[in-house]
Amino acid sequence: MKNLTSIQSSTSRPARLAALKQSFQEWSSAPDALTRLTRRLSTTLCLETQLGMIAEEAVDIIPFDAMNYRNRIARQDFVFSKGVGGPHRCEYRLSLEGNYYGTLSFHRRQRFSEEEMTGFEMLISALICPLRNACRFIAIEQAALTDSLTGIGNKRAMDEALQRAGALAERHGAPWSLILCDLDYFKRINDTYGHIVGDHILTRTAEQIDRSLRTSDSVYRFGGEEFAVLLPHTSSGDAKDVADRIRLAIEGLRVDADESLVSVSASCGVATYLPGEDVDHWLARADEALYRAKDHGRNCTRVFATIN
Ligand SMILES: Nc1nc2c(ncn2[C@@H]2O[C@H](COP(=O)(O)OP(=O)(O)OP(=O)(O)O)[C@@H](O)[C@H]2O)c(=O)[nH]1
Numbered sequence: 001m002k003n004l005t006s007i008q009s010s011t012s013r014p015a016r017l018a019a020l021k022q023s024f025q026e027w028s029s030a031p032d033a034l035t036r037l038t039r040r041l042s043t044t045l046c047l048e049t050q051l052g053m054i055a056e057e058a059v060d061i062i063p064f065d066a067m068n069y070r071n072r073i074a075r076q077d078f079v080f081s082k083g084v085g086g087p088h089r090c091e092y093r094l095s096l097e098g099n100y101y102g103t104l105s106f107h108r109r110q111r112f113s114e115e116e117m118t119g120f121e122m123l124i125s126a127l128i129c130p131l132r133n134a135c136r137f138i139a140i141e142q143a144a145l146t147d148s149l150t151g152i153g154n155k156r157a158m159d160e161a162l163q164r165a166g167a168l169a170e171r172h173g174a175p176w177s178l179i180l181c182d183l184d185y186f187k188r189i190n191d192t193y194g195h196i197v198g199d200h201i202l203t204r205t206a207e208q209i210d211r212s213l214r215t216s217d218s219v220y221r222f223g224g225e226e227f228a229v230l231l232p233h234t235s236s237g238d239a240k241d242v243a244d245r246i247r248l249a250i251e252g253l254r255v256d257a258d259e260s261l262v263s264v265s266a267s268c269g270v271a272t273y274l275p276g277e278d279v280d281h282w283l284a285r286a287d288e289a290l291y292r293a294k295d296h297g298r299n300c301t302r303v304f305a306t307i308n
Pocket residue numbers: 149182183184185186187188190194195196197198199202223224225294298
């Protein structure tokens with residue numbers, strides 16, 4: 001309200017304006033290393049870019065052979081390396097308000113002096129807040145793309161991955177296949193054993209699918225009991241083999257519930273990307289193949305190309 005009154009009264013504040021003008025002149029004249037670093041860091045939320053900036057500014061003041069940073073953010077390891085290290089090392093565990101934001105180390109053939117280490121600490125004090133924000137940004141972005149129950153990618157992550165896959169398939173002409181995998185009669189499992197058992201089966205299913213894949217493949221939960229698997233450089237014949245492997249892995253699951261062991265089966269639909277195709281059409285073809293698998297009695301795989 002104080003500000004609003006000032007705006008309404010429209011009273012000019014020459015002394016404050018003059019002070020602003022002077023501080024702007026100082027701000028825009030050639031800044032010292034710390035001010036320059038602080039300014040540069042404030043322009044980005046990209047952790048990699050920020051680490052590149054501190055490496056550039058630091059090496060100008062304190063020569064070093066390598067800088068390494070490592071952290072675990074949202075269940076993923078983040079590693080940044082610049083240069084090749086020497087035997088002497090200065091290592092800093094970065095933390096702010098009791099939270100850990102990774103470990104930063106500098107390496108060199110010669111020992112670092114006390115003054116040089118103090119210099120690193122000064123530069124790190126400019127880095128820590130922007131770096132905390134960048135780490136949080138990664139965690140938030142990751143959470144927006146992760147299914148909270150199973151920890152695998154969610155529908156949004158799948159949509160983004162499909163768009164990327166379509167673009168890559170167009171550019172390189174390599175085959176990309178999509179498997180849609182849907183648990184059979186899952187409603188019965190929920191109705192008989194309850195949602196907690198149902199949730200546990202979904203989590204174990206995601207693990208089983210993930211274990212059945214190569215590291216270049218990716219899995220998403222895009223609906224209640226629906227999973228999607230994206231396979232780069234994979235023909236429809238090979239994708240069918242993968243789908244059958246996934247089905248067998250899911251069939252082998254046993255979950256304890258009310259003194260009985262619950263098992264579940266899955267149906268799969270496969271479609272391989274066609275050049276020039278819209279990704280929605282690709283997804284619709286995989287869905288059509290899945291529908292055929294359900295229609296055929298479930299616990300089987302159908303490939304779109306084999307449908308008459
Ligand atoms: N436990 C649990 N159940 C879910 C979740 N999301 C969806 N479901 C349940 O999944 C069931 C899906 O049922 P339907 O779509 O009828 O399919 P279905 O019973 O598997 O039958 P078919 O797919 O035709 O073999 C519904 O009972 C949903 O409530 C979830 O996050 N946890």
